[in-house]
Amino acid sequence: GEDVEQSLFLSVREGDSSVINCTYTDSSSTYLYWYKQEPGAGLQLLTYIFSNMDMKQDQRLTVLLNKKDKHLSLRIADTQTGDSAIYFCAEMFNAGKSTFGDGTTLTVKP
Amino acid sequence: DVKVTQSSRYLVKRTGEKVFLECVQDMDHENMFWYRQDPGLGLRLIYFSYDVKMKEKGDIPEGYSVSREKKERFSLILESASTNQTSMYLCASSDTSGSPYEQFFGPGTRLTVL
Numbered sequence: 434g435e436d437v438e439q440s441l442f443l444s445v446r447e448g449d450s451s452v453i454n455c456t457y458t459d460s461s462s463t464y465l466y467w468y469k470q471e472p473g474a475g476l477q478l479l480t481y482i483f484s485n486m487d488m489k490q491d492q493r494l495t496v497l498l499n500k501k502d503k504h505l506s507l508r509i510a511d512t513q514t515g516d517s518a519i520y521f522c523a524e525m526f527n528a529g530k531s532t533f534g535d536g537t538t539l540t541v542k543p
Numbered sequence: 544d545v546k547v548t549q550s551s552r553y554l555v556k557r558t559g560e561k562v563f564l565e566c567v568q569d570m571d572h573e574n575m576f577w578y579r580q581d582p583g584l585g586l587r588l589i590y591f592s593y594d595v596k597m598k599e600k601g602d603i604p605e606g607y608s609v610s611r612e613k614k615e616r617f618s619l620i621l622e623s624a625s626t627n628q629t630s631m632y633l634c635a636s637s638d639t640s641g642s643p644y645e646q647f648f649g650p651g652t653r654l655t656v657l
Contacts, residue, residue, distance in 0.1 A: 441583065464643050475547070475633055475648030476586075483643075521586065529574040529593065529637045529644055535585030 437534035439522050444540045451509040453537045455522030458503060462524040465498060466531065467507045470519040479520070480507070509539075517541045546570070547649040549634050555655045562621040564652050566634030573639045575617035576646065577601075577609060580631040592617055593639070624656045
């Protein structure tokens with residue numbers, strides 16, 4: 434079955450780069466996503482990458498996709514305290530339904 | 544501004560009670576989902592619906608049922624609440640047309656079953 438795995442915790446200092454990693458198992462995934470969940474809120478789409486791409490950059494965010502290893506990463510440059518949140522990796526393999534990872538809690542220390 | 548709303552932010556119920564969690568979206572989305580979120584377990588799909596009156600089981604449907612009588616509303620029902628159903632419940636919706644098919648989430652309902 435489909436499975437998405439992430440490490441549970443990451444702690445960085447303000448101004449450093451953060452890298453959150455994810456592995457997935459379904460090679461037929463069409464989209465891969467990063468969602469952000471701030472305290473007390475639902476998830477919100479942060480960025481996504483189509484499965485035929487290797488990289489996507491959006492301001493401070495860089496998404497890298499290694500299809501051979503089924504590995505997805507999210508890099509946040511110049512991490513700020515406002516980036517503290519839970520980050521979920523997700524894959525979509527048919528229209529609408531996605532499988533989510535367990536979430537990585539990012540803590541940014543001043 | 545797109546919106547998914549859930550009927551309650553916090554709910555406290557007793558074991559054995561019937562519990563209704565309501566979710567409404569205003570985006571005319573076909574798909575709607577119910578998840579539960581537990582520490583260390585991420586999001587687990589309970590049920591989803593891809594059309595009015597249609598439903599499919601997710602990964603953990605036991606102890607739950609759903610109802611979708613109108614396109615904008617998707618209800619999660621706990622027939623007889625148990626303490627192991629204490630959790631955060633998240634509703635989401637998505638469109639079937641137009642990438643990237645992202646899911647839009649409500650703020651969540653934190654349910655405590657005593």
